Amino acid sequence: MEKQTILLVEDNPDDVELTLRVLKTHNLANEVLVARDGVEALEMLHGAGGKPPVKLPTVVLLDLKLPKVDGLEVLRRIRAEPATARLPVVVMTTSREERDIVTSYELGANSYVQKPVGFEAFSEAVRFLGLYWLLLNVSPGQ
Amino acid sequence: MTAGRFRGRPRLLLPPAAMLGFALVMAGLGYGAYRYQGAQAQRQGYARLNYLASQKAARIDDWFQERAGDAAVTASDPLLLDHLLGLGPGAGPDPALGRDLAQRLATLRAAYHYRSALLLGPGGDLLAGAGEAALLPWEAGALPAGTAPAEPRFIWEIHPMPGGPQLRVSCLTAVLAGAPARRLGTLVLRLDVEAFLDRVLEPWPGPTSTGEMLLLARHGDSACALNRTRLPGAAVLSVPMTLTERVGVQALLKGDGPEQGLDYHHAVTQGYSRRLASLPWVVLAKVDREEFLQPVRQLSLLYSGMAVLLAGALALFLAAWRDRERAREAVERGRLEAESRSLGSQLAALSRYSNEIVLVLDPGGRVLEANEQASAAYGFSREQLCAMRIQQLRDAGAVGDFEQQFATVVEQGAVRFRSVHRRRDGSRFPVAVSSLAFELEGRPFIRSIVLDITEQAQAEERSRQLNEELERRVAERTAQLETAFREMEAFSYSVSHDLRGPLRGIDGFSLALLEDFGGQLDERGRHYLQRIRHGTQTMGKIMDDLLDLARLSRQELVRETVDLSGQARELLADLAGPEAGAVQLVIQDGLAVQADPRLMRMALGQLLANAWKFAGRRPGARIEFGQAVPPGDCPVFFVRDNGVGFDMAYAGKLFTAFQRLHDIAQFPGTGIGLAIVQRILVRHGGRVWAEAELDRGATFFFSLPV
Numbered sequence: 001m002e003k004q005t006i007l008l009v010e011d012n013p014d015d016v017e018l019t020l021r022v023l024k025t026h027n028l029a030n031e032v033l034v035a036r037d038g039v040e041a042l043e044m045l046h047g048a049g050g051k052p053p054v055k056l057p058t059v060v061l062l063d064l065k066l067p068k069v070d071g072l073e074v075l076r077r078i079r080a081e082p083a084t085a086r087l088p089v090v091v092m093t094t095s096r097e098e099r100d101i102v103t104s105y106e107l108g109a110n111s112y113v114q115k116p117v118g119f120e121a122f123s124e125a126v127r128f129l130g131l132y133w134l135l136l137n138v139s140p141g142q
Numbered sequence: 143m144t145a146g147r148f149r150g151r152p153r154l155l156l157p158p159a160a161m162l163g164f165a166l167v168m169a170g171l172g173y174g175a176y177r178y179q180g181a182q183a184q185r186q187g188y189a190r191l192n193y194l195a196s197q198k199a200a201r202i203d204d205w206f207q208e209r210a211g212d213a214a215v216t217a218s219d220p221l222l223l224d225h226l227l228g229l230g231p232g233a234g235p236d237p238a239l240g241r242d243l244a245q246r247l248a249t250l251r252a253a254y255h256y257r258s259a260l261l262l263g264p265g266g267d268l269l270a271g272a273g274e275a276a277l278l279p280w281e282a283g284a285l286p287a288g289t290a291p292a293e294p295r296f297i298w299e300i301h302p303m304p305g306g307p308q309l310r311v312s313c314l315t316a317v318l319a320g321a322p323a324r325r326l327g328t329l330v331l332r333l334d335v336e337a338f339l340d341r342v343l344e345p346w347p348g349p350t351s352t353g354e355m356l357l358l359a360r361h362g363d364s365a366c367a368l369n370r371t372r373l374p375g376a377a378v379l380s381v382p383m384t385l386t387e388r389v390g391v392q393a394l395l396k397g398d399g400p401e402q403g404l405d406y407h408h409a410v411t412q413g414y415s416r417r418l419a420s421l422p423w424v425v426l427a428k429v430d431r432e433e434f435l436q437p438v439r440q441l442s443l444l445y446s447g448m449a450v451l452l453a454g455a456l457a458l459f460l461a462a463w464r465d466r467e468r469a470r471e472a473v474e475r476g477r478l479e480a481e482s483r484s485l486g487s488q489l490a491a492l493s494r495y496s497n498e499i500v501l502v503l504d505p506g507g508r509v510l511e512a513n514e515q516a517s518a519a520y521g522f523s524r525e526q527l528c529a530m531r532i533q534q535l536r537d538a539g540a541v542g543d544f545e546q547q548f549a550t551v552v553e554q555g556a557v558r559f560r561s562v563h564r565r566r567d568g569s570r571f572p573v574a575v576s577s578l579a580f581e582l583e584g585r586p587f588i589r590s591i592v593l594d595i596t597e598q599a600q601a602e603e604r605s606r607q608l609n610e611e612l613e614r615r616v617a618e619r620t621a622q623l624e625t626a627f628r629e630m631e632a633f634s635y636s637v638s639h640d641l642r643g644p645l646r647g648i649d650g651f652s653l654a655l656l657e658d659f660g661g662q663l664d665e666r667g668r669h670y671l672q673r674i675r676h677g678t679q680t681m682g683k684i685m686d687d688l689l690d691l692a693r694l695s696r697q698e699l700v701r702e703t704v705d706l707s708g709q710a711r712e713l714l715a716d717l718a719g720p721e722a723g724a725v726q727l728v729i730q731d732g733l734a735v736q737a738d739p740r741l742m743r744m745a746l747g748q749l750l751a752n753a754w755k756f757a758g759r760r761p762g763a764r765i766e767f768g769q770a771v772p773p774g775d776c777p778v779f780f781v782r783d784n785g786v787g788f789d790m791a792y793a794g795k796l797f798t799a800f801q802r803l804h805d806i807a808q809f810p811g812t813g814i815g816l817a818i819v820q821r822i823l824v825r826h827g828g829r830v831w832a833e834a835e836l837d838r839g840a841t842f843f844f845s846l847p848v
Binding site for chain 1: 649
């Protein structure tokens with residue numbers, strides 16, 4: 001099995017740690033890259049200042065509420081760049097605002113997942129996402 | 143009324159015109175008649191003269207014939223012949239025969255009233271005679287004896303007697319004997335004109351002043367009147383034939399016809415001449431033109447008189463007509479004036495006590511009349527106002543084109559507009575003007591009713607200000623509300639993001655603690671961690687409900703047909719889960735409303751969930767959804783359960799957020815559900831209410847407008 005990577009774009013360290021814990025518990029990812037804000041995520045995906053982009057992850061788990069460049073903008077730029085236009089992006093956010101959901105899908109999000117408050121449900125959601133995107137889904141690039 | 147007067151004008155002129163026409167026709171007819179009658183009178187005059195002349199001529203002819211007969215008989219008398227035959231050459235007259243002859247001639251003279259009866263011998267010598275014996279020389283030689291032919295046998299001649307004014311007519315008759323006949327002598331019978339002709343000619347039938355009958359004969363180059371004329375001196379009238387202007391000369395030249403010329407008085411004369419049958423004499427009946435034309439003149443006088451009378455009558459008639467018309471007009475005018483006066487006084491009275499300003503203007507804008515209110519309003523006396531133009535009462539800054547407004551009222555008859563007028567003291571006041579054009583005695587005027595609308599304008603201004611204030615406040619409030627909304631949205635967003643994150647962390651790390659280090663904690667420690675996790679999850683649920691409630695207020699309503707029965711069925715199926723059948727569900731079919739389907743689902747879901755919560759676990763639980771009867775103005779639906787119910791004393795708190803009527807441990811909930819239901823129905827224009835009894839179940843009703 002080819003090495004699977006996940007790019008987690010999340011500024012909340014609690015969420016980062018809990019997400020990593022779930023992924024690790026269920027042994028879903030070989031490697032998880034973490035970007036703490038939108039700028040960092042875009043630099044990793046598209047490269048910046050002579051630094052080449054990282055190897056494209058299998059899926060991007062993208063929070064919407066991010067410092068510097070917010071998640072929706074990150075999504076827009078991912079879709080605008082040919083290299084990442086087809087990259088699977090799952091929006092994972094605490095927002096239940098409808099406009100966020102609609103905008104996300106309009107910008108080409110592959111999924112939209114609301115992070116529940118209860119950790120068990122959250123854990124379940126992450127596990128399911130990891131299973132789906134890393135094990136079941138066949139990405140166009142593969 | 144005015145139109146009627148105009149219409150009446152031709153009627154007014156008709157009778158005089160007809161009268162004039164009639165008079166003209168009559169004059170024409172009269173003139174024609176006059177001409178005709180005049181000609182007729184002339185004809186009649188001539189006919190009368192002709193008749194007279196013919197009659198006289200006939201009588202004279204007869205008389206002469208008689209005399210000629212007498213003369214012929216006498217000339218054939220053997221006595222005469224014997225006597226004349228006895229006069230042979232050398233033989234003397236037989237005295238006895240001479241006596242007999244004289245006797246015979248005397249008898250003849252006496253029998254026929256001759257002046258003379260003479261027998262002339264062959265030499266023209268007087269052989270015998272009776273009466274005037276003087277023989278005139280022309281008589282002696284007129285019919286010379288012995289010579290043939292026998293004609294003429296008679297010679298008639300009129301002549302004066304020498305030495306006197308008497309006129310005589312001599313009839314010379316040849317005494318014939320033998321065959322062929324030869325003249326032996328001449329019988330001269332001499333008549334007195336005065337005794338005979340004048341008697342025949344003179345009488346003029348009927349009255350006349352100038353009528354005269356003349357017997358005319360030509361004597362050589364002269365025309366002679368044989369009878370006595372009215373010429374003074376009774377001289378024989380004789381004029382040269384060259385004087386053709388003389389009527390007598392004309393009669394002799396032409397004869398037998400109407401004549402016109404001068405008579406011996408040098409008066410113009412009309413006459414008619416008739417030749418005698420037996421003699422070359424002419425009878426002329428004549429009258430002076432004056433008299434001849436008398437009938438025509440009378441006729442003309444008559445017609446002139448009639449014309450004058452007619453003209454007079456016409457003039458009188460016209461005068462009378464004019465007077466009548468004038469009188470009629472005067473009456474009419476008087477009536478109109480009276481009407482106008484009464485109307486005017488009415489108007490004046492109306493205007494004077496009117497609360498509005500009333501102005502009467504001429505089309506140039508000059509003030510002709512102003513009422514008391516006008517004086518009071520403008521501060522000018524009526525006299526001052528009447529010396530002004532309306533333009534002077536208008537404020538110079540008043541909006542609206544004055545000329546155009548004025549033209550409009552003149553053209554269209556009426557106009558309403560607003561303006562600003564000025565008082566004497568220079569202060570201004572807004573007015574509403576209603577102008578009306580009217581006509582009086584054919585002249586156009588404008589009556590303007592001016593209403594001071596200061597109070598109205600102030601009220602309008604106040605109203606406008608209030609409106610503005612209101613709008614300003616609304617805008618302010620709207621802005622505030624918008625701000626509040628934005629803040630609430632930001633708050634909601636913040637709650638959903640920022641508060642939920644830490645909560646999830648608390649819960650997540652609590653769980654991690656339990657999982658990773660659960661063994662190192664005792665039962666109490668693990669219990670506390672469970673309590674922490676329970677608290678965070680409840681808080682998450684409350685935040686979700688609060689966000690729903692907040693979102694309801696700003697969410698747009700999408701109305702469409704909502705199948706409530708279907709929704710209720712689905713929702714109850716979800717609530718029941720796999721263990722369906724424990725609760726009796728009664729759902730009325732075919733219930734539908736016009737509403738937002740998502741919100742209705744949320745409201746209905748809350749109500750059904752409540753019912754399930756309070757009834758579901760009880761034995762014989764029953765949940766009912768249906769439509770209440772009677773339906774009323776708008777449909778009323780209900781959700782009924784036979785659960786724990788509640789005390790109606792607390793019904794008022796039911797729909798307030800975070801108000802709970804039940805023990806949270808027994809019936810968990812956030813206390814926000816019914817608040818959400820109420821919010822949804824209120825947003826639809828409907829309402830929700832409940833009826834319940836403790837332990838006997840509860841019924842929640844909701845109504846939606848159609």
